[in-house]
Amino acid sequence: MFIRLAALADGTNTVHETSAPEEIGLDAEIFHSPVELTGEVHRSENGFDFRLHVATEGDFVCDRCAVGFRRTVESDIRLLAVRRTGHAPREREAEGLVTIGMHDAEINLDQEILDALILGLPMKILCREDCRGLCPRCGADLNEGPCGCENTTLGYGGDETPEKL
Numbered sequence: 671m672f673i674r675l676a677a678l679a680d681g682t683n684t685v686h687e688t689s690a691p692e693e694i695g696l697d698a699e700i701f702h703s704p705v706e707l708t709g710e711v712h713r714s715e716n717g718f719d720f721r722l723h724v725a726t727e728g729d730f731v732c733d734r735c736a737v738g739f740r741r742t743v744e745s746d747i748r749l750l751a752v753r754r755t756g757h758a759p760r761e762r763e764a765e766g767l768v769t770i771g772m773h774d775a776e777i778n779l780d781q782e783i784l785d786a787l788i789l790g791l792p793m794k795i796l797c798r799e800d801c802r803g804l805c806p807r808c809g810a811d812l813n814e815g816p817c818g819c820e821n822t823t824l825g826y827g828g829d830e831t832p833e834k835l
């Protein structure tokens with residue numbers, strides 16, 4: 671997703687851009703909704719200070735119960751882009767800091783957007799916090815109630831201590 675730097679006024683500018691997920695390199699199998707970038711860019715003598723929020727929706731499969739569900743994925747992006755002399759290409763200097771060419775008229779934020787959305791994903795993808803998962807014996811979805819096997823409170827055999835044994 672490109673931000674037109676040449677079009678930004680000194681001071682605070684409002685940003686609202688949308689893009690198709692595959693255009694910025696997101697997995698089209700998971701992401702079907704437009705990616706929305708909102709927030710502000712402060713333009714000063716020092717450069718461009720981006721304070722953005724990115725959000726989209728993904729279709730995921732629960733790690734515990736294998737049910738498909740849709741959820742919002744969102745994250746903040748904070749980036750400072752500083753111009754340097756000459757025609758040097760854009761370069762990442764440090765976390766949240768890039769240098770751009772003296773005359774660059776736009777900046778591509780695809781990599782920042784991808785990084786932010788991936789950071790916004792939890793380690794475990796769950797349809798809900800307290801998903802009970804599948805019975806390890808009969809495979810029944812324990813969210814729909816006990817399956818009749820013994821010890822189904824052990825459920826998914828996951829990473830949490832069952833309430834009772």
Ligand SMILES: [Zn+2]
Nearest residue numbers: 732735797801
């Ligand atoms: Zn689940």
Ligand SMILES: [Zn+2]
Nearest residue numbers: 805808817819
């Ligand atoms: Zn069972």
